[in-house]
Amino acid sequence: MTLTIPISRFRRLLFAILQAIAPARASAAAHAQLSQLYDRWGTAVFRAAYAYLHNKSDAEDVLQDTFLQYMRTSPELESPAHEKAWLLRVAINLSKNKLNSAWFKRTDTLEESYPCADLDSDLAFVWDAVRALPSKYREPIHLFYHEGYSTAEIARILGQKESTVRSLLHRGRSMLKETLKEAYDFDE
Numbered sequence: 001m002t003l004t005i006p007i008s009r010f011r012r013l014l015f016a017i018l019q020a021i022a023p024a025r026a027s028a029a030a031h032a033q034l035s036q037l038y039d040r041w042g043t044a045v046f047r048a049a050y051a052y053l054h055n056k057s058d059a060e061d062v063l064q065d066t067f068l069q070y071m072r073t074s075p076e077l078e079s080p081a082h083e084k085a086w087l088l089r090v091a092i093n094l095s096k097n098k099l100n101s102a103w104f105k106r107t108d109t110l111e112e113s114y115p116c117a118d119l120d121s122d123l124a125f126v127w128d129a130v131r132a133l134p135s136k137y138r139e140p141i142h143l144f145y146h147e148g149y150s151t152a153e154i155a156r157i158l159g160q161k162e163s164t165v166r167s168l169l170h171r172g173r174s175m176l177k178e179t180l181k182e183a184y185d186f187d188e
Helices: 007-021 028-053 056-073 080-100 121-132 135-146 151-158 162-184
Strands: none
Touching: 028 056, 028 080, 028 135, 056 080, 080 151, 121 135, 121 162, 135 151, 135 162, 151 162
């Protein structure tokens, strides 16, 4: 499953919002930059938000808010990797804020499967198990296995020591192994 908002519709929506909040920045160059950013990092930002929120529409909201935050602040970033890390950090923070909001705590979410166009549907049970992990283990596992970050890069993104990230990955893998072993009775 991929993002449900068609890319062109999503870009138009973001650009319309950008025009409303900052008309001076809503130029053709800003539109091109937004399109390029979305093409490059939209799926990664969506997956990070979905990993937290477990709800497609909330993850789409965070995706939109992340790109709007980028356009509002216009951060000076050193490289495409730094750009991706900044976007993921903002998406994670926005997701945490949404989870901590009083409105979100009073609502029930609809269960959805993990949206990964890249993965076989046979592996959906693994991502369901990852989704069930506490967030302190889920974050590094998502960034390591889904986004392909090294432990040093994850440490910078999460603001933790590299050894802490390695420990969290190890413990998270152990928890997944036990969960999958119990639930699916895999042999060693």
